[in-house]
Amino acid sequence: MEALMETLLTNVDWTEIGWASWDTLVMVGMSLLFSVLIGLPLGVMLFLFGKRQLLEQRAAYAVLSFVVNVLRSVPFIILLIVMIPFTVMLIGTSLGVAGAIPPLVAGGAPFFARLVETSLREVDRGIIEATQAMGATVKQIVFGALLPEALPGIIAGITVTAITLVSYAAMSGVVGGGGLGDLAIRFGYQRFQTDVMVITVALLVIFVQLLQMAGDRLVLYFSRK
Amino acid sequence: MIVFDQVQKSYQVGGRAIPALHPTSMTIDTGEVFGIVGHSGAGKSTLVRLINLLEPPTGGRILIDDENITDYTATELRAFRRKVGMIFQHFNLLSSKTVADNIAFPMKLAGIYSRTEIRDRVDELLKRVGLADQANKYPTQLSGGQKQRVGIARALACRPTILLCDEATSALDPQTTQSVLKLLADINRELGLTIVLITHEMDVVRRVCDRVAVMDAGEVVEMGPVSDVFLHPKHPTTRDFVFESENIDREEMQQDLQHAQGRILRLTFRGESTYTPLLGSVARESGVDFSILSGRIDHIKDTPYGQLTLSLVGGDLDVAMQALEAADVHVEVVR
Numbered sequence: 164m165e166a167l168m169e170t171l172l173t174n175v176d177w178t179e180i181g182w183a184s185w186d187t188l189v190m191v192g193m194s195l196l197f198s199v200l201i202g203l204p205l206g207v208m209l210f211l212f213g214k215r216q217l218l219e220q221r222a223a224y225a226v227l228s229f230v231v232n233v234l235r236s237v238p239f240i241i242l243l244i245v246m247i248p249f250t251v252m253l254i255g256t257s258l259g260v261a262g263a264i265p266p267l268v269a270g271g272a273p274f275f276a277r278l279v280e281t282s283l284r285e286v287d288r289g290i291i292e293a294t295q296a297m298g299a300t301v302k303q304i305v306f307g308a309l310l311p312e313a314l315p316g317i318i319a320g321i322t323v324t325a326i327t328l329v330s331y332a333a334m335s336g337v338v339g340g341g342g343l344g345d346l347a348i349r350f351g352y353q354r355f356q357t358d359v360m361v362i363t364v365a366l367l368v369i370f371v372q373l374l375q376m377a378g379d380r381l382v383l384y385f386s387r388k
Numbered sequence: 389m390i391v392f393d394q395v396q397k398s399y400q401v402g403g404r405a406i407p408a409l410h411p412t413s414m415t416i417d418t419g420e421v422f423g424i425v426g427h428s429g430a431g432k433s434t435l436v437r438l439i440n441l442l443e444p445p446t447g448g449r450i451l452i453d454d455e456n457i458t459d460y461t462a463t464e465l466r467a468f469r470r471k472v473g474m475i476f477q478h479f480n481l482l483s484s485k486t487v488a489d490n491i492a493f494p495m496k497l498a499g500i501y502s503r504t505e506i507r508d509r510v511d512e513l514l515k516r517v518g519l520a521d522q523a524n525k526y527p528t529q530l531s532g533g534q535k536q537r538v539g540i541a542r543a544l545a546c547r548p549t550i551l552l553c554d555e556a557t558s559a560l561d562p563q564t565t566q567s568v569l570k571l572l573a574d575i576n577r578e579l580g581l582t583i584v585l586i587t588h589e590m591d592v593v594r595r596v597c598d599r600v601a602v603m604d605a606g607e608v609v610e611m612g613p614v615s616d617v618f619l620h621p622k623h624p625t626t627r628d629f630v631f632e633s634e635n636i637d638r639e640e641m642q643q644d645l646q647h648a649q650g651r652i653l654r655l656t657f658r659g660e661s662t663y664t665p666l667l668g669s670v671a672r673e674s675g676v677d678f679s680i681l682s683g684r685i686d687h688i689k690d691t692p693y694g695q696l697t698l699s700l701v702g703g704d705l706d707v708a709m710q711a712l713e714a715a716d717v718h719v720e721v722v723r
Binding site for chain 1: 440442465466467468469470472474476478480481482483484485493494496497498526527528546552
């Protein structure tokens with residue numbers, strides 16, 4: 164068995180794979196964290212400024228919505244390249260794990276913001292009305308009613324965003340990011356080491372499956388409907 | 389006391405103002421159960437939402453206990469809303485909170501109650517609405533009637549002086565409707581709370597309301613004590629509602645009347661006269677023969693009433709009518 168593995172996976176350096184997996188984890192984890200930190204308030208604002216919502220602000224909504232749409236419509240591979248000067252300015256380098264995080268956040272945060280907006284819109288208007296009738300402030304409505312009611316949807320949104328970030332993170336290998344994608348491109352693609360390609364892809368698949376399972380469980384746990 | 393002074397509301401739709409409520413003036417007394425009945429789109433939802441300014445009026449003044457609430461600042465308005473409870477057709481409970489947390493929610497929002505105060509009040513309210521053993525359940529685990537009880541408990545949490553009911557029983561089955569209405573009546577009696585109730589069912593009005601306003605196309609077309617409006621409806625819309633609630637088919641009734649002979653009278657008994665043995669003696673004294681075409685004996689809130697449509701043949705009709713009127717029976721000549 165071991166011999167078979169050796170012959171089939173001649174090019175696979177498991178230490179390298181280990182580090183690359185760790186790098187992917189860090190990239191996804193950090194960019195997810197910042198995407199949620201930026202995307203959640205952005206999504207709440209999009210919701211509140213929207214038509215016939217609590218703080219209807221047509222101009223503000225139009226601007227926010229435009230920025231989000233622009234960031235979402237630029238293909239991520241282009242965003243990676245366009246972001247390079249900004250990334251260098253922000254953290255000093257556009258390479259490696261750290262260099263990949265700003266473009267990942269730029270791609271992930273607006274994506275997540277839209278998902279948050281959608282799940283907030285799905286909260287029954289009657290609940291907002293009832294909370295208003297109790298004399299709640301907008302802040303109390305958001306934190307006391309809207310976010311708790313939309314929590315399962317928001318968690319599902321985090322899962323989808325995390326999975327999107329896994330695929331974005333793999334893409335960042337093209338411009339010198341790190342992680343499994345980088346490994347797949349440098350060894351699997353450029354050096355024709357198919358075994359490395361297969362292993363990295365398999366690891367990515369497993370990673371995505373685990374994320375989805377964990378997300379689904381959490382959604383179920385927080386759903387009271 | 390809730391006073392509407394030429395209050396109106398219109399919505400801007402595509403640059404045009406669509407009226408939802410034409411200028412309306414009325415007074416709702418402290419401690420009464422005031423019903424607003426109307427078809428959907430008649431403006432009753434708008435009317436009830438004007439009372440806690442969920443819908444701000446586009447004209448007129450709303451005075452509550454002599455304060456003009458339309459002048460309130462945002463902070464004053466929030467404080468005022470805590471004194472006005474509201475329950476809804478679809479309950480609008482937070483699915484993410486337990487029954488106890490739903491009831492505690494308005495108190496927590498108010499930010500002026502201590503933890504023990506909140507806990508004691510929630511326990512008290514749970515007992516009041518008969519859900520003491522359901523405190524830790526989530527709304528989805530409850531039946532419709534139980535959910536509305538939670539809604540009522542939540543609305544009462546901050547000890548309001550006014551309770552607004554927006555089609556509170558429309559999503560419930562008849563039996564559950566009964567028990568929820570009874571709960572509302574008890575609350576009104578025990579707490580002296582003013583209840584404003586909107587509904588499209590005249591039956592709900594008949595059971596719990598003291599006075600009623602009938603709405604049609606954004607206007608109050610008839611208003612008065614329930615027994616007057618219910619037993620002697622004047623406006624066509626009101627008549628429709630009353631017939632509907634009594635399951636009377638108008639065409640069928642017209643046919644029945646055509647077949648009947650002689651004069652047709654509609655007699656209305658109210659209160660004690662409902663139980664007086666009267667028809668037989670009147671028939672004997674006046675020599676009039678009668679047959680009952682339709683009739684109903686029921687209660688308006690706590691007052692019994694009876695309404696009979698009779699056809700009368702022969703004898704002395706004037707004597708009969710005088711005898712009936714002398715016995716405090718309202719007589720209406722139909723034909």
